[in-house]
Amino acid sequence: MVTARGLVRTFGEGRAARRVLDGTALDVEAGEIVAVLGRSGSGKSTLLHVLGGLDRPDAGTVEVAGRPVTGVGERRLSALRRRHIGFVFQFFHLLPELTGEGNVLLPARVRGADPEAPARGRALVDRLGLRPVADSLPHHLSGGEQQRFAIARALVNDPALLLADEPTGNLDVEAGAAVLALLRELAGEGRAIVLVTHEANAAAIADRVLRLEAGRLVPA
Amino acid sequence: MRTVLAALGIFAASLVVGTAVTVGYGLATGFDRAAREADLPHVIARFDREARETVDERVRALPNVAARSYRHEEKDVDLRANGHGTRKGVLHIVVDGRRGYAVTEGRDLRGPDEVVVERGLAREWGLSPGDRMRVFGGWDVRVVGVAIEPDNVAFPLTVTPRVYTSEASWDHPVSVNLALLWLVDPDRADITLTQARATSFGIGSLAFITRAGIEVLLGQAAGIVIALLVAFSVVALAAAGTMLAASAQAEVQRRLPSFGVRRALGFTPARLAAGQAAEAALLAAPAAALGLGAGALAVAGPSGALLAQLNELPPGAALLPVLAACLLGVTALVTAAATWPAWRAARRPPAEILRGGDLARPRRRRATTSSPPTAARHAASSQPASPARFRDGLLATGARFALAARGRFAASVATIAVCAGVVALMLALAALLERLRDDPGAIGKRYQLTVRLNPFDVDAVKAIPGVADAAERYQAEVADSFRLGEPLRMIAYPGDHTRFEAPPIAEGRRLRDASEVEVGVGLADALGLRPGATLAVQTEGGTEARFRVAGVVRALEHDGRVAYVRPDRLLDAQPDVGSTISVRLAPGADRAAVERELEALGAPPQPVAGATTRNAAFLGVLATVLRGVGLAVGLVCLYALIQALAMTARERRGAVALLRAVGGDTRTVAAVLAGAALVVAVPAAIAGVLLEWLVLGPLVARLAAGYADLPLAPSPGQVALVVGGLLGLSAAATALVARRTMRERVIEGLREE
Numbered sequence: 001m002v003t004a005r006g007l008v009r010t011f012g013e014g015r016a017a018r019r020v021l022d023g024t025a026l027d028v029e030a031g032e033i034v035a036v037l038g039r040s041g042s043g044k045s046t047l048l049h050v051l052g053g054l055d056r057p058d059a060g061t062v063e064v065a066g067r068p069v070t071g072v073g074e075r076r077l078s079a080l081r082r083r084h085i086g087f088v089f090q091f092f093h094l095l096p097e098l099t100g101e102g103n104v105l106l107p108a109r110v111r112g113a114d115p116e117a118p119a120r121g122r123a124l125v126d127r128l129g130l131r132p133v134a135d136s137l138p139h140h141l142s143g144g145e146q147q148r149f150a151i152a153r154a155l156v157n158d159p160a161l162l163l164a165d166e167p168t169g170n171l172d173v174e175a176g177a178a179v180l181a182l183l184r185e186l187a188g189e190g191r192a193i194v195l196v197t198h199e200a201n202a203a204a205i206a207d208r209v210l211r212l213e214a215g216r217l218v219p220a
Numbered sequence: 221m222r223t224v225l226a227a228l229g230i231f232a233a234s235l236v237v238g239t240a241v242t243v244g245y246g247l248a249t250g251f252d253r254a255a256r257e258a259d260l261p262h263v264i265a266r267f268d269r270e271a272r273e274t275v276d277e278r279v280r281a282l283p284n285v286a287a288r289s290y291r292h293e294e295k296d297v298d299l300r301a302n303g304h305g306t307r308k309g310v311l312h313i314v315v316d317g318r319r320g321y322a323v324t325e326g327r328d329l330r331g332p333d334e335v336v337v338e339r340g341l342a343r344e345w346g347l348s349p350g351d352r353m354r355v356f357g358g359w360d361v362r363v364v365g366v367a368i369e370p371d372n373v374a375f376p377l378t379v380t381p382r383v384y385t386s387e388a389s390w391d392h393p394v395s396v397n398l399a400l401l402w403l404v405d406p407d408r409a410d411i412t413l414t415q416a417r418a419t420s421f422g423i424g425s426l427a428f429i430t431r432a433g434i435e436v437l438l439g440q441a442a443g444i445v446i447a448l449l450v451a452f453s454v455v456a457l458a459a460a461g462t463m464l465a466a467s468a469q470a471e472v473q474r475r476l477p478s479f480g481v482r483r484a485l486g487f488t489p490a491r492l493a494a495g496q497a498a499e500a501a502l503l504a505a506p507a508a509a510l511g512l513g514a515g516a517l518a519v520a521g522p523s524g525a526l527l528a529q530l531n532e533l534p535p536g537a538a539l540l541p542v543l544a545a546c547l548l549g550v551t552a553l554v555t556a557a558a559t560w561p562a563w564r565a566a567r568r569p570p571a572e573i574l575r576g577g578d579l580a581r582p583r584r585r586r587a588t589t590s591s592p593p594t595a596a597r598h599a600a601s602s603q604p605a606s607p608a609r610f611r612d613g614l615l616a617t618g619a620r621f622a623l624a625a626r627g628r629f630a631a632s633v634a635t636i637a638v639c640a641g642v643v644a645l646m647l648a649l650a651a652l653l654e655r656l657r658d659d660p661g662a663i664g665k666r667y668q669l670t671v672r673l674n675p676f677d678v679d680a681v682k683a684i685p686g687v688a689d690a691a692e693r694y695q696a697e698v699a700d701s702f703r704l705g706e707p708l709r710m711i712a713y714p715g716d717h718t719r720f721e722a723p724p725i726a727e728g729r730r731l732r733d734a735s736e737v738e739v740g741v742g743l744a745d746a747l748g749l750r751p752g753a754t755l756a757v758q759t760e761g762g763t764e765a766r767f768r769v770a771g772v773v774r775a776l777e778h779d780g781r782v783a784y785v786r787p788d789r790l791l792d793a794q795p796d797v798g799s800t801i802s803v804r805l806a807p808g809a810d811r812a813a814v815e816r817e818l819e820a821l822g823a824p825p826q827p828v829a830g831a832t833t834r835n836a837a838f839l840g841v842l843a844t845v846l847r848g849v850g851l852a853v854g855l856v857c858l859y860a861l862i863q864a865l866a867m868t869a870r871e872r873r874g875a876v877a878l879l880r881a882v883g884g885d886t887r888t889v890a891a892v893l894a895g896a897a898l899v900v901a902v903p904a905a906i907a908g909v910l911l912e913w914l915v916l917g918p919l920v921a922r923l924a925a926g927y928a929d930l931p932l933a934p935s936p937g938q939v940a941l942v943v944g945g946l947l948g949l950s951a952a953a954t955a956l957v958a959r960r961t962m963r964e965r966v967i968e969g970l971r972e973e
Contacts, residue, residue, distance in 0.1 A: 049967045052881075054881055054965075054966045054967045054970065055965060055966070055967045056965075074885070074886075074962065075885055075886075078880065078883050078884065078885040079883065079885075080883075081880075081881060081882065081883040082882070082883020082884075083883070087881050087882070089970070093874065093878045093881075093970065095617065095875050095878070097617060097620035097621070097624065098617065106617075106878075106879070106882060107882035107883060109613060109614050109888075110614075110879070110882060110883050110884045110885075110888045111884075111885060111887050111888050111891075112883070112885070113883070153882065154882075156882075157882075157883065
């Protein structure tokens with residue numbers, strides 16, 4: 001589902017340059033959860049962003065569902081993200097002006113979205129038990145509810161790949177466990193999931209656990 | 221980029237200020253400057269030709285006279301030069317003493333067969349010192365200088381070009397009919413004139429005009445146009461001020477996080493505000509200087525041409541202190557506008573600043589809480605389900621982004637509304653000027669043709685097919701008897717004059733008989749007339765006629781210094797008063813056929829225009845200039861929209877990045893930005909039209925011609941143009957900002973969020 005080869009990403013220039021990805025390679029199969037661990041600043045989130053086409057590597061290639069992520073224009077990248085990739089962020093990134101359901105349906109408003117997306121989004125709200133608070137604004141929601149809305153949003157376009165960046169990092173133990181269980185369930189539906197975390201219990205649900213060290217992925 | 225945008229905003233606003241100040245200052249001070257330069261006399265006396273010694277004997281006896289000189293004025297002189305010619309020339313034979321005109325090119329008169337020509341004539345005919353001119357059809361003279369004398373507008377705005385020559389060209393003493401008087405105390409001119417009239421026995425047709433009177437006459441000649449331009453300058457300054465303040469406010473809003481960090485690091489509010497003030501001043505001063513300079517340079521040519529037409533001088537270096545004051549003012553305004561919100565923001569707790577200033581964010585955000593308060597959940601859960609597609613669509617989302625920063629939203633709407641109002645005003649003004657030029661109805665005239673026929677021919681004219689009505693129209697230029705030198709125009713129709721001219725009644729009623737008069741508001745204000753008062757006029761022959769004021773009317777003609785009467789008393793006082801026949805055409809009449817029939821009666825008919833023929837081109841040019849100004853203000857709107865959108869996109873870059881992360885492309889981002897633009901542009905367009913309709917239009921109409929009803933309300937077409945234009949500008953601004961936003965990496969926006 002995901003194939004990454006020889007990824008290089010450097011921040012800064014000259015003597016201040018820092019290479020966080022240095023020949024990184026990764027393969028993730030459909031239905032597989034891969035957890036990536038590492039120290040703060042080791043490049044875990046950067047890897048996720050490069051895999052999802054949110055950031056461009058200095059070198060290397062990425063393919064998602066057989067389609068190239070690297071070396072393509074912004075238009076094709078947008079389409080790829082729209083159809084094949086879902087993101088879950090540590091800080092949820094819910095728009096404060098929109099209701100919980102409005103946030104879920106946001107990707108369905110985007111030009112070129114799947115026509116079935118709105119119905120799927122509403123079904124996701126029901127499935128994740130969010131219907132009672134679907135019309136609430138984000139600041140009226142608990143952290144766990146916000147993250148579930150964020151996960152629902154990531155699934156609206158039925159992506160084959162889910163990229164989750166510290167999805168439990170801002171949640172308490174109980175809410176975090178619920179989110180991890182949900183991710184496991186989604187992998188069971190055949191989605192590939194790459195999970196960046198520094199929490200052991202989060203890594204525990206993964207099929208494979210890798211550690212990012214000196215810019216390369218090694219088994220943990 | 222943001223600094224460049226801010227500098228561009230200050231530059232654009234200063235451009236408007238520079239333009240307005242250059243035009244406004246030039247027009248407001250043009251007459252005084254030219255009068256001072258030309259040493260224009262305080263009083264000009266015209267009288268029948270008389271020996272200079274006889275006149276001088278009377279003038280010498282007058283108190284309060286500091287200096288005097290005399291001229292002989294010859295009218296309807298044939299002038300030919302450079303292939304041009306006129307029979308309407310005026311030759312002034314300068315006898316002695318102070319000149320009363322300023323030589324702007326070449327030199328003054330020294331010997332015989334030399335002339336100095338007025339600047340308008342030199343410009344129109346391409347004359348310069350050294351050229352030859354033929355006067356009276358056979359007298360060849362040499363042009364030695366070019367001069368201005370601001371006692372009249374310039375040729376060709378006046379059809380009577382003026383040429384000066386000296387007494388040396390004659391071999392005998394020249395009789396005089398013009399006396400120029402310089403007074404010791406100009407404020408006591410009225411007393412001097414009263415004494416002059418008392419001692420003028422034996423001097424015929426004596427008439428005075430004062431420097432103040434000339435200013436009034438010039439105001440009449442340039443008319444409404446000067447007042448409109450001055451009024452526009454005031455409006456433009458107000459718009460520029462609003463825009464500058466909004467721009468500065470937005471800049472401070474953008475920098476609030478930086479303020480928060482520095483406050484957290486121990487900077488005092490005063491230090492932060494001072495730093496902001498210094499930065500703002502450093503940015504504002506050069507941008508404002510460039511803008512003011514560019515504005516002044518851009519309109520210096522057209523403004524100078526306009527002043528030249530009015531026989532006035534451009535301000536030249538005198539404008540520099542004014543522009544310097546504007547520079548100080550704009551810099552101070554920008555600095556104050558930037559410092560005040562900075563000072564307010566810096567005084568708040570650093571944590572509050574870091575949370576985002578006045579941006580409307582949720583008051584309680586509990587991102588890490590897993591169990592929300594019951595009350596809040598109930599409140600949220602009990603919210604009725606709403607049509608999500610409408611509430612959460614991309615356009616609506618963009619609108620919410622813009623509305624979140626309430627202060628900037630209000631400032632943006634206010635700025636663009638003022639600009640839209642000014643644009644609507646410019647369009648209405650341009651349309652009015654063209655109507656004044658082309659449509660007699662614009663100045664209350666209901667007839668379309670005039671013909672110089674004997675009054676006895678009225679019945680024959682009425683009998684022509686296509687003529688709805690006809691009547692003789694008498695017109696006389698007279699002076700008020702009680703206040704010497706107050707000129708007014710008397711217009712007389714037998715019977716009801718409203719069949720042909722019907723300015724609306726402002727006070728009182730229509731006249732009913734030959735003893736009554738309707739006076740224009742301009743005349744009523746000048747003479748303090750109200751219904752029931754007496755208007756006493758003195759005709760050219762010196763005979764007086766009196767009328768009781770029945771009503772005051774809002775007449776546009778002659779700056780409202782008109783009086784409508786029945787002809788009886790006017791003809792008694794001045795039997796030779798000139799008359800024409802006014803012809804009102806029937807609806808759908810064949811105008812050409814009527815004109816042919818009228819010509820067959822013995823005189824070619826003249827079309828009635830709103831303005832006189834010589835002003836027509838002038839008004840056309842002004843209409844074009846006003847539309848150009850409207851276009852320039854439209855560009856200011858574009859800038860304001862881009863700035864508002866750029867600020868919104870910058871503040872909500874996290875949200876925009878999220879949209880892109882979920883697959884949104886340029887069009888998606890553009891849709892959100894379009895929502896942000898529309899929520900500003902639509903209310904601004906409505907407010908702008910209302911502003912023009914309810915405030916600017918009436919205000920400018922009152923400033924320009926309080927004596928008349930100027931139709932300055934925007935027409936449906938103009939409203940559509942303003943609203944459509946703003947929507948078009950919104951689309952352009954959206955496209956620009958969307959393209960710029962898409963250049964940023966998605967992840968950078970997400971990091972900030």
